Amino acid sequence: MLVGIAARSLAAVEDRVTLPQFRMLVVLGRHGETKLVTLADVLNVNSSTAMRMAGRLAAAGLLVREVNPDNRRESLIRLTEEGQRIVDEVTARRRQEIGMIVARMSPEQCRTLVAAMNAFNEAGGEPAGNGLNPFGWPDDRSS
Numbered sequence: 001m002l003v004g005i006a007a008r009s010l011a012a013v014e015d016r017v018t019l020p021q022f023r024m025l026v027v028l029g030r031h032g033e034t035k036l037v038t039l040a041d042v043l044n045v046n047s048s049t050a051m052r053m054a055g056r057l058a059a060a061g062l063l064v065r066e067v068n069p070d071n072r073r074e075s076l077i078r079l080t081e082e083g084q085r086i087v088d089e090v091t092a093r094r095r096q097e098i099g100m101i102v103a104r105m106s107p108e109q110c111r112t113l114v115a116a117m118n119a120f121n122e123a124g125g126e127p128a129g130n131g132l133n134p135f136g137w138p139d140d141r142s143s
Contacts, residue, residue, distance in 0.1 A: 001101075009093040013086050016060060020045075022090065024053050025062060025079060029087040033078040035068065051075075062086065 010022060017025065020043075027042050028034060034042075040050035054077055057063045062083035068074035079087070102110060 005094055005097050008097065009090045012093070013090060017057070017062070017086065021053055021057055022086075024050070024057065025083050025087050026091075028063060028077060028079045029084060033076050036065075036075040036077055039077060057083070 006019075010017075010019065013022075023043060024039065027039060031042070036050055036054065037047055039054075040047045043050060045053075054063060054065055054075075058065050061080055063077055063079050066076050066078075068076045102113070105113070
């Protein structure tokens with residue numbers, strides 16, 4: 001079900017970005033300006049793959065690549081306003097669809113889901129969230 005939600009949320013922008021490219025945009029949206037080598041590491045791809053992806057996204061106007069003024073051999077990458085808009089738009093679609101599903105769940109089911117997702121994220125090495133409800137339902141449903 002989550003794969004279907006993810007696919008549907010990307011449908012409106014699939015003519016502009018692929019799923020791996022969208023992952024790059026999301027990482028940049030979370031971390032802000034990032035070194036290319038760091039971005040490749042976070043995405044678990046080699047630097048040349050990250051460079052090609054960044055080049056395509058820069059050509060599409062979704063990110064900016066600049067030379068690092070502190071080390072001219074490094075590239076710094078950041079989202080453009082349009083890149084951030086795409087991340088926000090797709091994320092909002094996902095949250096809305098997940099929120100509609102979760103709204104049909106009882107508070108106890110929501111607590112169980114949150115506990116399971118937290119355990120899943122921890123086992124996968126995903127860092128803890130920022131305290132905001134990541135699933136898109138009102139906070140009173142998860143307490």
